[in-house]
Amino acid sequence: MIETQDLGYQYPGGAVLRFPDVRLPQGGTLLLRGPSGSGKSTWLALAAGLRRPSCGEIIVAGQALSGLTPRALDAWRGAQVGVLPQRLHLSAALCVRENLALVYWAAGLPSDEAAIDAALAALGLSALAARLPRELSVGQAQRVALARAMLRRPRVLLADEPTASLDDAACAEALGQLAATAQRCGATLVIATHDARVHAACPDARVLSFAPVSGDGASAGYESFQREAA
Numbered sequence: 657m658i659e660t661q662d663l664g665y666q667y668p669g670g671a672v673l674r675f676p677d678v679r680l681p682q683g684g685t686l687l688l689r690g691p692s693g694s695g696k697s698t699w700l701a702l703a704a705g706l707r708r709p710s711c712g713e714i715i716v717a718g719q720a721l722s723g724l725t726p727r728a729l730d731a732w733r734g735a736q737v738g739v740l741p742q743r744l745h746l747s748a749a750l751c752v753r754e755n756l757a758l759v760y761w762a763a764g765l766p767s768d769e770a771a772i773d774a775a776l777a778a779l780g781l782s783a784l785a786a787r788l789p790r791e792l793s794v795g796q797a798q799r800v801a802l803a804r805a806m807l808r809r810p811r812v813l814l815a816d817e818p819t820a821s822l823d824d825a826a827c828a829e830a831l832g833q834l835a836a837t838a839q840r841c842g843a844t845l846v847i848a849t850h851d852a853r854v855h856a857a858c859p860d861a862r863v864l865s866f867a868p869v870s871g872d873g874a875s876a877g878y879e880s881f882q883r884e885a886a
C-alpha cells in the first residue's frame with residue numbers, strides 16, 4: 657500500500673509542490689498523469705525515499721518514511737522498492753547477469769544466483785544473460801532493468817515513463833511484463849506517464865492527475881485522484 661498525508665515538496669528556490677492525499681491498497685496500480693514539469697518524477701522520488709518531503713508524510717508498505725534515518729532509508733529502499741527509471745542505468749561494461757548481480761553487491765549481500773536465474777527466466781532473458789547492454793534492443797534492455805527491479809521481490813514497483821520510446825507492440829509487451837512482474841511480487845505498481853496507451857491498457861488503475869505548475873509559481877494544482885473507467 658501507499659498512503660500520503662498532506663505531502664509537499666519544495667526544491668530550493670522553487671514553488672511548493674503540494675500533492676493530494678493518496679490511499680492505494682497493496683497490489684493496486686496507480687497512474688501518475690500530467691504534462692512535463694507537473695511533479696510526477698518528484699512524487700516517484702518521494703515514494704522511493706530518494707527525496708524527503710518538505711511537509712506531510714508518506715507511508716509505503718506500512719513504513720512511515722519520515723521515521724527512518726538516512727541509512728535505514730537506504731536499506732529499506734534496497735529491500736522494498738523496485739525502480740524502473742526512464743534512463744535505465746545499465747552498466748555498459750557488464751553483461752546482463754552481472755548487471756543483475758550488482759543489486760546484491762550494492763546492498764552488501766551475497767549474490768543470489770537462483771533469484772537471478774528466476775528473474776531472467778520470468779522476463780524471457782535467459783538466452784541473453786551473457787550479452788552486454790549495447791547488444792540488446794531497447795525493449796530487451798528495459799526487460800533487464802525490470803528483472804533488476806524485481807530481484808529482491810519489492811513491495812512497491814515504480815516506473816517512470818516506461819513506454820516513452822516504444823512502438824505499439826513493444827508498449828503492450830512492456831506493460832504486460834510490468835503488470836506481471838508486480839503481480840509476481842505482490843507489489844503495488846506506480847507508473848508515471850503521459851502516454852495515453854498506458855491509460856487505455858490499465859482500465860482498473862487509479863489515476864492521480866497532475867495539473868501544470870501554476871504560472872505564478874505558487875503551487876501545483878491537481879485535477880483529481882480517482883478510479884477511472886476504461
Ligand SMILES: Nc1ncnc2c1ncn2[C@@H]1O[C@H](COP(=O)(O)OP(=O)(O)OP(=O)(O)O)[C@@H](O)[C@H]1O
Binds near residue numbers: 667668693695699
Ligand atoms: N532539481 C530541481 N531543482 C529545482 N526544480 C526542480 C528540480 N527538479 C524538478 N524541478 C521542478 O519541479 C517541478 C516538477 O518537476 P518533475 O520533474 O517532478 O515533473 P514531471 O511531471 O516528472 O516532468 P517530466 O514529465 O518532464 O519528467 C517542475 O516545475 C520542475 O522544473
